[in-house]
Amino acid sequence: MPGPSRSPTPPAGDSSTPGSSLGRYEPRSVLTRSSSLPDLVLRWADHDDGMADVWLPARGFGTAPAPAPLLYALHGGFWGSEFDRRHLRPLARALCDQGWVVVVPEYARAAGRHMAAGLAAPWPLVVDDLRMLRHRVPQLLAEVAPGRITDHRPVLVGHSAGGQLALWWALDQTADTEGADAGTGVAGPPRHVLGLAPVADMTRARAEHLGDGAVEALLGSNPCAGLVEAADPAARMRAGEWPAECTIIVLHGADDHAVPLVHSTDLGGELSALDVRPLPEVEHFALIDPLSSAWPYVFAALPPAI
Template identity: 45%
Template sequence: MDPADVLTRPSDLPDVVVRYGDHADAVLDLHLPPRRVGAPAPASPLLVFVHGGFWRAAYDRTHTRPLAEALAAQGFVVATPEYRRVGSPGDLAGGWPATADDVRAAVAALPGLLDGLGVPVTTTTVAGHSAGGHLALWLANEPLPLHRVVALAPVGDLRAAAAAGLGDGAVEAFLGGTPDEVPERYDAADPATRLAPRPACPVTVVHGADDAQVPVGNSRGLARRHPFVDLRVLDGTDHFAVIDPHSPAWPVVLSAVRGE
């Protein structure tokens, strides 16, 4: 099987799509846990999952639907926000800070949106994959009521990623330059910098040892710099296995998002 099969695997549509802002990409998919017909919705843990794709317009939230369905089946209310991305036209153009502003706005809006829908939740976990893992780590020190952050194969050290040329210059395209050209943007956006001081919530990183897109060394460096980061390295695991409910990595992902 192609390791990237999960990106195009058929999946059901979300239960609800809601809007958190004014531009066309300011939407959230909601995948709800099963419940008995006619019974009130029980309070469930909320998982906000931020998709990856090196912050580029070529990738959107739809490729995370198999993961969202699997997590909803495990009892989570799963919210997958869309956001402005690099390469989109006009007012949809992403990059720094628009992309980060969007994910922060989505998480901030969720309590009111879910309350309006009659969907009660308990704890809030923010998770993300690849560039979405970067955004999840970035949110860890934002003034939001988060109970945990889980990053799957994240771009967690932007300066190191830029030096390594990850994603054919994806970091420079996202931030508008190199670390020497726009150092203040790297300081503001880079989890390697922002995780000092230590966030109030626990931070877990799950990364495959065989990841070719974002090598595990990026996460190892982040964890060396911030030893409170709970780094779980999976042997024989590539970049996409950590978002594939059919992969051997899935039990480790489930354990991380449950706070185990």
């Protein structure tokens, strides 16, 4: 049975059409907009990309900090070095204000560390980074911010290429989650994934040369047999893989010219468990912009921060 692929009803208190206010500002302005600095910067690995910014919910005057659920936000940029985690600061601040402990990690990208390591493409380092940071970050948080995390099973939000990474993370079953516990910093598998215009179908993105050949830059121009499929969340979900006890929601703007909406709606039509929500009059960057009229739909697609 085809999966849901529909324009959602506006969240309570919002009667606007998604994107209806986008003409008042430059959508890409979120990429350079100033925002509050993170509360913590964690070093989870001894290389240039081994950093993660952390926002902690504010506590009331004279009160102990209340624990909050953990959310990772994975940035996009077609896995290239042009963009880094800093452009997600407005999103991170907005989600933190809603009660989340927000972690925005860096990761290996094209034109980066893989060349020094003698690798043809960065994907092996990206895999290593994701597996390492999902273990080290909770451990570090337990050390430097004890008692601030309520749930060992995080929520993942990924935009564009970061959406591919979030979906891949959820599908990756190599993590040792035995004894997962927020207090000890032992990570658990994600419980909820929100893809914002994700590059979920890597095979199709490669064939259509999205991002001026971004998939080739990530995986190599002549990847070994099975590599594209292993990195491709859409291929893996079509083959029957699905993360245990995990909700996956995809928001995608109809005016997205970077990652076409049809990539998500076609996939949603094939997978009954995938909740795809097209947003009319929304382009690629509005989904990470708390000032856009698409933002209430982003917030509504997350579980309660309790």
